[in-house]
Amino acid sequence: METLVLVNLFHELALKGENRPFFLRKAKAHVREALKGTAARLEAEWPMALLFRLPQEAWPEAKERLKDTLGVEGFARVLRTPPDLKALEAALEETLARERFGSFRITAKRSDKAFPLTSPEIERLLGAFVKEKTGAKVQLKGPEREFVVRILPQAALLEVERHPGPGGLPPGVSGKVVALLSGGIDSPVAAYRLMRRGAEVVLVHFHPFPLLSGQSREKAKAIAERLARFQHRITLHLVPFSEVQRQIILEAPKAYRVVLYRRYMLRIAEAIAKEEGALALATGDSLGQVASQTLENLHVVNQAATLPVFRPLIGFDKVEIKAEAERIGTYAISILPDEECCTLFAPKHPVTRAQLSVALETESRLDTERLIALALEGREVVRYTWPGQKPLPRPQEEVPIMGHGPLDG
Numbered sequence: 001m002e003t004l005v006l007v008n009l010f011h012e013l014a015l016k017g018e019n020r021p022f023f024l025r026k027a028k029a030h031v032r033e034a035l036k037g038t039a040a041r042l043e044a045e046w047p048m049a050l051l052f053r054l055p056q057e058a059w060p061e062a063k064e065r066l067k068d069t070l071g072v073e074g075f076a077r078v079l080r081t082p083p084d085l086k087a088l089e090a091a092l093e094e095t096l097a098r099e100r101f102g103s104f105r106i107t108a109k110r111s112d113k114a115f116p117l118t119s120p121e122i123e124r125l126l127g128a129f130v131k132e133k134t135g136a137k138v139q140l141k142g143p144e145r146e147f148v149v150r151i152l153p154q155a156a157l158l159e160v161e162r163h164p165g166p167g168g169l170p171p172g173v174s175g176k177v178v179a180l181l182s183g184g185i186d187s188p189v190a191a192y193r194l195m196r197r198g199a200e201v202v203l204v205h206f207h208p209f210p211l212l213s214g215q216s217r218e219k220a221k222a223i224a225e226r227l228a229r230f231q232h233r234i235t236l237h238l239v240p241f242s243e244v245q246r247q248i249i250l251e252a253p254k255a256y257r258v259v260l261y262r263r264y265m266l267r268i269a270e271a272i273a274k275e276e277g278a279l280a281l282a283t284g285d286s287l288g289q290v291a292s293q294t295l296e297n298l299h300v301v302n303q304a305a306t307l308p309v310f311r312p313l314i315g316f317d318k319v320e321i322k323a324e325a326e327r328i329g330t331y332a333i334s335i336l337p338d339e340e341c342c343t344l345f346a347p348k349h350p351v352t353r354a355q356l357s358v359a360l361e362t363e364s365r366l367d368t369e370r371l372i373a374l375a376l377e378g379r380e381v382v383r384y385t386w387p388g389q390k391p392l393p394r395p396q397e398e399v400p401i402m403g404h405g406p407l408d409g
């Protein structure tokens, strides 16, 4: 048995003016790649949608993947019938046998303007049919069940199981950004937010090994592997930070340690950004969340970078960030215990109104260039690709390809 899956692209992709073909091509390639190994075959294609055919047993896996595929507005398992009402009623009846609901609506979308009935007429007729078969009431706003019917030139599609996608833009259409990845909850969400806007994200993690254990490196790797799901290929730079910390601990006023750590992190990340051809940096800061994230401290930290520093979570609170981390699957990894470089040597009373002059005066006693070079030399670079699963079996029989007519949203 086979399943047909209709994938609708994110509405914003339709608004890209002259770049529209480029954005759509990228989004479609990303969807196709996400389904690699599920034996999915492209059956038909429209400007804003793709129709795939896949073996029924591959549907649960395909569903999980499409839920995480950037650029996808939503997707549905669909039944294909000839484009007439009787055939649609038969398909509906088959679906109704497996369902119970108290209210419903039919939404008809007609891209074949030659079809003899208008969308409201189709909705009324099919609505009456479902009402008679189930006794459920029609409810246009907030029904328990919505049936979407699409009338195409040579076929009709009935959506039987619809799921939202993450929306967003496909990876790489907005250029490259280097994101600073700690072992915490926030920075993976910040990286994801940028991916969702089409940035190709390169990750950089600073670890205290060999001064402390390598736990934070393992966490960063696990998070990177999870984030690869959204971007399909991701690079993680694991940078030794203990020598920088040692020098800062020796030279800086205690209260300034964390601000100075952050300034060096930005400098090293910026050197990596130059290598990678990235035009911005990103962190998981949220204004006022902890002492190092006061406006004054962020200001002093920022002065160490020449590239723009994006902070996509600046206006988010912890509850919102945690919810998103759970949704993207990084939360469970982030809460594992580790020995994070900054917390262990952090002072009890960090400065909350840092002054740039103090930071600069301390740094004048440090060999910044050497520290950066040392960190870069000692780094390990890991790459993850996704999906990496073993291919699922291919379907046996061939089904003819549908016509390529327009498909209206």
Ligand SMILES: Nc1ncnc2c1ncn2[C@@H]1O[C@H](COP(=O)(O)OP(=O)(O)OP(=O)(O)O)[C@@H](O)[C@H]1O
Residues within 6 Å of the ligand: 179, 180, 181, 182, 183, 184, 185, 186, 187, 188, 204, 205, 206, 207, 265, 282, 283, 284, 285, 286, 289, 290, 292, 293, 340, 341, 342
């Ligand atoms: N060891 C590290 N490696 C890379 N980036 C780091 C590291 N520590 C902190 N950062 C960056 O600095 C930001 C602020 O870190 P901080 O620990 O102050 O805040 P946080 O709110 O706990 O963030 P997170 O939950 O991401 O750790 C992080 O979001 C991250 O982008």
